[in-house]
Every structure is written in structure tokens, then in C-alpha cells.
Amino acid sequence: MTAYKSDLLRLLDARGYIHQTTDAPALDALASKEIVPAYIGFDATAPSLHVGNLVSIMLLRRLQQAGHKPVVVMGGGTTRIGDPTGKDEVRKMLTDETIEANITSIRTAFERFLTFGDGPTDAVMVNNHDWLGQLGYIELLQQVGTHFTINRMLTFDSVKLRLDREQPMTFLEFNYMILQGYDFRHLSKTMGVRLQMGGSDQWGNIINGMELARRMDGADVFGLTTPLITKADGTKMGKSVSGAIWLNRDQLPDYDYWQFWRNTDDRDVGRFLRLFTDLPLDEIARLEALDGSEINAAKIALANAATELCRGADAAAIAAETARKTFEEGASGGDLPTHSVSGDISVIDALVALNFVASKKEARRMIQGGGARVDGNPVTDEDALIVPQTMPVKISAGKKKHGLIEFT
Numbered sequence: 001m002t003a004y005k006s007d008l009l010r011l012l013d014a015r016g017y018i019h020q021t022t023d024a025p026a027l028d029a030l031a032s033k034e035i036v037p038a039y040i041g042f043d044a045t046a047p048s049l050h051v052g053n054l055v056s057i058m059l060l061r062r063l064q065q066a067g068h069k070p071v072v073v074m075g076g077g078t079t080r081i082g083d084p085t086g087k088d089e090v091r092k093m094l095t096d097e098t099i100e101a102n103i104t105s106i107r108t109a110f111e112r113f114l115t116f117g118d119g120p121t122d123a124v125m126v127n128n129h130d131w132l133g134q135l136g137y138i139e140l141l142q143q144v145g146t147h148f149t150i151n152r153m154l155t156f157d158s159v160k161l162r163l164d165r166e167q168p169m170t171f172l173e174f175n176y177m178i179l180q181g182y183d184f185r186h187l188s189k190t191m192g193v194r195l196q197m198g199g200s201d202q203w204g205n206i207i208n209g210m211e212l213a214r215r216m217d218g219a220d221v222f223g224l225t226t227p228l229i230t231k232a233d234g235t236k237m238g239k240s241v242s243g244a245i246w247l248n249r250d251q252l253p254d255y256d257y258w259q260f261w262r263n264t265d266d267r268d269v270g271r272f273l274r275l276f277t278d279l280p281l282d283e284i285a286r287l288e289a290l291d292g293s294e295i296n297a298a299k300i301a302l303a304n305a306a307t308e309l310c311r312g313a314d315a316a317a318i319a320a321e322t323a324r325k326t327f328e329e330g331a332s333g334g335d336l337p338t339h340s341v342s343g344d345i346s347v348i349d350a351l352v353a354l355n356f357v358a359s360k361k362e363a364r365r366m367i368q369g370g371g372a373r374v375d376g377n378p379v380t381d382e383d384a385l386i387v388p389q390t391m392p393v394k395i396s397a398g399k400k401k402h403g404l405i406e407f408t
Contacts, residue, residue, distance in 0.1 A: 006031035008066040012224075014281060015274040017059055019200050019227040022210065027222045030194065031068065035120055038063055038195035038224075039071035039187055041128070041180065043079040044102035045094065048248035049109060051260065052237045054310075055229050055275055057247075059197050060123070061113045069121050070114055071193055074103045076129030078179055103127065109247040112310060131186050132179055144182055144212065156204045177205050184209025188219045200225045229275070232267040247310055253337045254311050256355075258319030261303035263400060269298045277305035326402050337403040338392070347372060347384045347395070350405050356397035371398045 002024070004010045008031040012018050021027060030036060040056045042049060049057070060070035079099050094102075107125060110116075114123035156177065184206070187193035196206045206223035213219040229237045245260045246252040264272055270288030273279055279287075279301070287298035300320065307316035322336060339353040351363040351372060364382050366372050372379040373396040374386060386393050392404040 004028050006066070008036070008063065008068060011062050011066050012059070015062065016271060017055070017062065017226050017275070018224065020203055020223075020225045022207070022223045026220075027195065027224070030222075031066070035068055036063075036195055037069040037071055037191060037193045038197055039073050039184075039193050040197050041073040041075055041078070041183060042106070043075035044099050044106060045079060046246075046251075047102050047105040048246040048251040049106055050247060051245040052229075054237070054247070055226050056198060057110065057113050058276060059226060063197075064114060064121060064123060067121055070123040071187065071191065072110055072114070072123060072125040073183060073187070074106065074125060074127045076100070076103060076127040077132030078128060078176060078183075080129070099129075105248060105250070109310070112312070126187075126191075128179075128183050128186075131190075132182070135182075140178075140182075143216070144178060144185075148178055148181075148208070177208055180205045181208040181212045184221065185213040185216055185219070188213045188221050189217055194220070195222045195224060197224045198226070200228050232265040249311060249315075254307065254315040255319045255322055255336055257311060258303045258307040258316065259323065259400065261306045262299050262323065264299055264302060266295050269295060269302060273298070273302050273305070277302065277309065279305055336394075338406055339403065340406045340408050342388075342408050344385045344387055345405060347374060347379050347386060348382065350386060350395050350403075351397055354395060354397075354401075354403035354405075356395070356401045356403065366397060372396070 002009075002013060004013055004024075006028045009018070009024070009028050027036075038060075040060055042053065042056070060072065064070050076099055079094065079102075080096075110123070110125065116123045116125070184193070184196050196209055198206060203223070203225050206225065210221050210223055213221050231237060244251075245257065247257075261272070261276075270284060273284040273287060274281070277284075287301055290298050304316045304320055307319055326336065337354050339350065345353075347367065348360050348363040351357045351366065352360060357363045357366060363372070367379050367382050367384075370378055370380075374384070375394050376396070386405055388407040392406045394402060394404055396402050
């Protein structure tokens, strides 16, 4: 690890957040002597962010823990365009009402990770539609457009990916990087923001914003990115077999969130403990040194700590107890995902309703493969029905997914 002087960069380095920085010595010196306001942008394409966004949220949390000021920028303006980075197709356009509702919902998750307020290191949330929505088109072309060249924009991965695959990229999306760059310039000028952070795929956009702030205002600003966070099997964070791992309870039950972390690959446990929990580094070192079946204790510690941060201590405790009862005692824990019906339901429909599979076709394959069970009994008939009963019926998909069908 690099011998940083500031608490900020030492903390980020020790926990594995740093991938790239611009002028690290100057940023280190700045963070050593004054409070650094820093921002990360999040588009509001859904009512909740997911685990794939969590490293960025934790990055803002670390910033605040080190005595600096987090600025959460919600993309009320840029969501209306769509970030082409990593996308193969045009993003679906959302209404203004949907975007505003999404921002309101997303804020509830941030309030668990950050302390908001009016103090010098309190977090603030701003909406880039407040300034982007006021920009006139001619004004944008005159003031900002002259600082961007088509030649360079065509070299960005977000553009090259589409062009190389001969997939359409609208002029609307092409402008995304200009508006994101303008965000940094605006925040630097109006709020004194000195640092933009983000995932490694945002490096080009961050550099664009830095250069724009320097050219237009002579601002001395910095950029920092995190590594691409993938799981040991090479898949992206934030996804599971049954869909996205949402941060908001309305989109994903507490137990499912806890179970996602409990199912972490052995090879990822130490890294995820450093990135996604507040456990001390010496305790993490002890946990990741466990091997054999003892590594399960580290996974439970990860699940408990990560769930407590996102959903609260009570949710973590209930999920852990549900798991213990389900797997150790063979009982039906009370916090399992539940689906209520008033009459008969097929096993196939039950598997889909509990989000254990993405489609009926996938449910049939699970039954054919012997992976579906009702109250512990294997299901072999694809047309099997579950009839109303006085007690909930436990549905299992494989060894790790369990849920309940309740009859009303």
C-alpha cells in the first residue's frame, strides 16, 4: 500500500477502494489540511439502487468517516438522457413523475449509510435537474460544447462499444458525457466540490468534468475511481439468479438481502468485509483466515454486518435467526419471503411468485432437475398443485432458497 498522509486516502487504500487517482500526492495533501467536499452521481432509473451501487455508497460513507463532506448527486436531469456506459441499447425514457418518485425512494437507503444535515461534514443530496434543466441549448453549445471534441468523444468506451457492435446510439445519449462533465464544473463553482469519485468505468467521464472545470473556471479538482467489483466467479455485483439485489426493503425482503451476503464465495469474504462493512481490519483479518467449514462464521459475520448497515440491526438479527431455524433446525423461519393466495397455486407459479426463478420455463427445468421441494418433499410432477391449508407451505428451490405460500 502507498504511504498516504491523509486519513481519507489511508482509509480508502487499506480497505481496497482505490483504483485510479489524479495527482494523488496533491489530493493527499489537500485531504490532510482541509475538509474536501466530494461527490458521486447516481441516476434514478428505478425506485431503488442495488448492490452494484453499494461500493460507491460505501465510498461516500468512508469519506464522511474520514472527516470530509459527501455530496450525493441524483441524476434527475441525466436520467432523462441515459448513461450509455456499459449499455448495448437505448435506455427506456421515464416520465418526470417517475424520476422524482424514484429519487424520493432512493434517498431512504442513503439515509442509512450517511449522516445528512447542515454541518461542515454532513452529507447533502442535490438533483442535477436543478441546474441542467435551466441550461439553454445555445448557451450549452457556446459555453460547454467548445471544450469537447468529437474526435475524443469517439474514443470513449461507452461510444466505441456501441459503434463497434453496429448498435444505435442516439444523439441524446451522445450528449450524456457533456452534461456529466458540466455537473462537476457546476458543483465545483457553486459548492466548492473538489473531488469526483466513481467506478472505474466512469474514469473518462470524470476526466472530462475535471478538464471542463479547469478550462472554464481554473478550478483545481481531482478524480478517484474504485476497481470494478466482480465476484470470484466473474459475475457482476448486484445480480443473482433471480434478479437484482435491491437495497430498498420494498424491492427485496430483508431475508433475501441477508442471504445474498451469506452465499458469498469463500474467495470473496475478506474483500467484501473490507468494502461493505465497518468491521475493524484486524477482525476481518481473523475472519478471512478461517478455512474449511469455519469460513461459514465469516460469511455470517458479513451477512449480519452488511444487512445491519442497509436494513438495520433488527432486520439483520431476524434474518440470521430465520436462517438458523431454516437450515439448522429444518423449521420455517418467520422472515422467509412469503406469497399469499386465496386458492390453489401450482408449484411452478409459486416458484415464480417467490422470485426463485425468472420464468415458468426455468421453474419447469428446476422441477425436472429435482431442485424443487414442497415442505421438504421433492416435486417431480410439473403440474403439481398446492391446495389451501391452515398452515403456510414451505417452498424450496435448491438448498439455499426457501419461502412460504400463505392461504388467505
